[in-house]
Amino acid sequence: MRFVSYTHDGRPYAGVVDGDHVVPLRGARELGRDTPIEVLATPDLDEASRMPLADVRLRPVVPEPQKIICVGLNYRSHVTETKRELPTYPVLFTKFPSSLIGADDPILLPRESTQVDYEAELAVVIGRTARRVAKEDARDVIAGYTIANDVTMRDYQYKTHQWLQGKAWDGSTPLGPHLITEDEIGDRIDKLSVTLTLNGEVLQSSDTSRLIFDIPTLISTVSEFTTLLPGDVILTGTPGGVGFRRNPPVFLTPGDQVVVSIDGLGELASTVKAEPASTTS
Ligand code: MG
Numbered sequence: 001m002r003f004v005s006y007t008h009d010g011r012p013y014a015g016v017v018d019g020d021h022v023v024p025l026r027g028a029r030e031l032g033r034d035t036p037i038e039v040l041a042t043p044d045l046d047e048a049s050r051m052p053l054a055d056v057r058l059r060p061v062v063p064e065p066q067k068i069i070c071v072g073l074n075y076r077s078h079v080t081e082t083k084r085e086l087p088t089y090p091v092l093f094t095k096f097p098s099s100l101i102g103a104d105d106p107i108l109l110p111r112e113s114t115q116v117d118y119e120a121e122l123a124v125v126i127g128r129t130a131r132r133v134a135k136e137d138a139r140d141v142i143a144g145y146t147i148a149n150d151v152t153m154r155d156y157q158y159k160t161h162q163w164l165q166g167k168a169w170d171g172s173t174p175l176g177p178h179l180i181t182e183d184e185i186g187d188r189i190d191k192l193s194v195t196l197t198l199n200g201e202v203l204q205s206s207d208t209s210r211l212i213f214d215i216p217t218l219i220s221t222v223s224e225f226t227t228l229l230p231g232d233v234i235l236t237g238t239p240g241g242v243g244f245r246r247n248p249p250v251f252l253t254p255g256d257q258v259v260v261s262i263d264g265l266g267e268l269a270s271t272v273k274a275e276p277a278s279t280t281s
Pocket of ligand 1: 070071072119121150235237238
């Protein structure tokens with residue numbers, strides 16, 4: 001099944017996608033901590049409130065995860081372009097829930113950064129409370145998958161050897177459009193193509209068989225030191241072809257259209273806009 005978090009008339013809902021319609025779940029205003037695997041497996045649907053998807057605004061597929069854990073340097077082609085050593089342990093960093101935007105939201109270019117870059121990524125959504133998960137049990141804790149664009153302010157990322165300020169900018173990271181449940185993808189998860197286009201030109205193209213640390217390894221590694229919770233999100237890393245490492249470099253500019261596509265998960269399409277002058281606060 002496919003699920004979304006959305007607003008309609010300003011009110012938040014979680015819902016299941018049925019063709020070009022969405023049917024809200026009773027008892028959950030968004031996907032996340034209140035929608036573990038058991039809830040998604042047998043959703044309590046409010047059929048009377050079914051509406052066209054065209055009439056709703058998509059939020060980040062999980063709007064308020066308790067943890068967003070991101071993996072850097074997890075495709076060989078990206079490690080090579082950064083001229084770094086192959087990692088022997090996953091390179092982990094975090095974002096905040098405030099970093100996320102929905103599939104219907106624009107990527108806003110902050111006035112402080114002149115080097116805003118894209119990163120196509122598969123995202124894993126956790127569906128159970130889990131600690132010290134063995135690799136062979138990792139699939140059992142996954143609610144499903146979605147698409148992320150790990151938009152990065154490169155000039156801020158490299159101010160120090162910690163990447164936080166370049167990765168956790170408010171309202172920077174599209175996540176969605178749908179949560180596709182684990183059973184819909186199954187064993188295909190190890191061979192999904194991951195593609196990013198900028199204004200129609202393919203700039204990233206790889207597949208999940210090329211992950212240095214596969215998804216079971218990431219879940220096992222992260223759950224060794226922290227408890228994974230329903231709604232937690234893991235961004236699995238980006239392949240080569242990021243803008244910062246191109247010659248000449250490519251950065252996002254107002255009016256750009258960025259599309260991340262992953263087999264079976266759909267497309268996450270974003271319009272790039274300049275941050276309005278009125279958002280100072
Ligand atoms: Mg990334």
